[in-house]
Amino acid sequence: QVQLVESGGGLVQAGGSLRLSCAASGRTFSTWAMGWFRRAPGKEREAVATISWSGGSTYYPDSVKGRFTISRDNAKNTVYLQMNSLKPEDTAVYYCAVSIGPTIGKYDYWGQGTQVTVSS
Numbered sequence: 001q002v003q004l005v006e007s008g009g010g011l012v013q014a015g016g017s018l019r020l021s022c023a024a025s026g027r028t029f030s031t032w033a034m035g036w037f038r039r040a041p042g043k044e045r046e047a048v049a050t051i052s053w054s055g056g057s058t059y060y061p062d063s064v065k066g067r068f069t070i071s072r073d074n075a076k077n078t079v080y081l082q083m084n085s086l087k088p089e090d091t092a093v094y095y096c097a098v099s100i101g102p103t104i105g106k107y108d109y110w111g112q113g114t115q116v117t118v119s120s
Contacts, residue, residue: 001026001027001109002024002025002026002027002028002030002031002098002100002108002109003024003025003026003109004022004023004024004096004097004098004109004110004111004112005022005023005025005111006020006021006022006094006095006096006111006112006113006114007020007021007022007114008020008021008081008114009094009114009115009116010115010116010117011117011119012086012116012117012118012119013118013119013120014086014087014088014118014119014120015085015086016086016118017082017083017084017085017086018083018086018116019080019081019082019083020036020080020081020083020094020096020114020116021078021079021080022034022036022078022079022080022081022096022111023076023077023078024077024078024079024098024109025077027100028077028098030100031053031077031098031099031100032052032053032099032100032101032102033050033051033052033053033098033099033107034050034051034053034072034079034096034097034098034099035047035049035050035051035059035070035079035096035097035099035107036048036049036050036068036070036079036081036094036095036096036097037094037095037096037097037107038090038092038093038094038095038116039092039093039095040089040091040092040093043092045095046061046063047059047061048060048061048063048064048068048081048094049064049068049069049070049081050070051070051071051072051079053072053074054074058070063089064083064090067083067084067085067086068081068082068083068084069081069082069084070082079096081094081096083116086116086118087118088118088119088120089118090116090118091116091117091118092116093113093114093115093116094113094114094115094116095110095111095112095113095114096110096111097109097110097111098110
């Protein structure tokens with residue numbers, strides 16, 4: 001089992017920044033990758049950033065590329081999402097997730113989600 005604790009969400013004005021944190025505990029030695037996903041009202045869940053636990057490979061969709069940065073601290077089993085130049089369309093519930101196997105796109109454990117609201 002892997003437990004995920006998220007923090008850092010909140011209300012911010014357009015153009016502002018937020019930093020989300022997700023601390024993983026439990027069987028973290030099985031972790032292959034961690035990622036951030038979001039789900040906005042009326043939209044499907046989408047990946048906004050992923051990072052391999054070893055190797056440092058990252059992925060960003062075009063919608064956030066250049067504005068969002070994912071990073072991780074392996075010693076702390078923590079992944080971060082730095083969000084800059086936030087836009088109203090970034091408003092969503094953000095989830096962190098852990099992949100425990102090498103299958104691309106398969107995430108096995110999920111956090112509770114944290115609300116990010118961008119005003120104006």
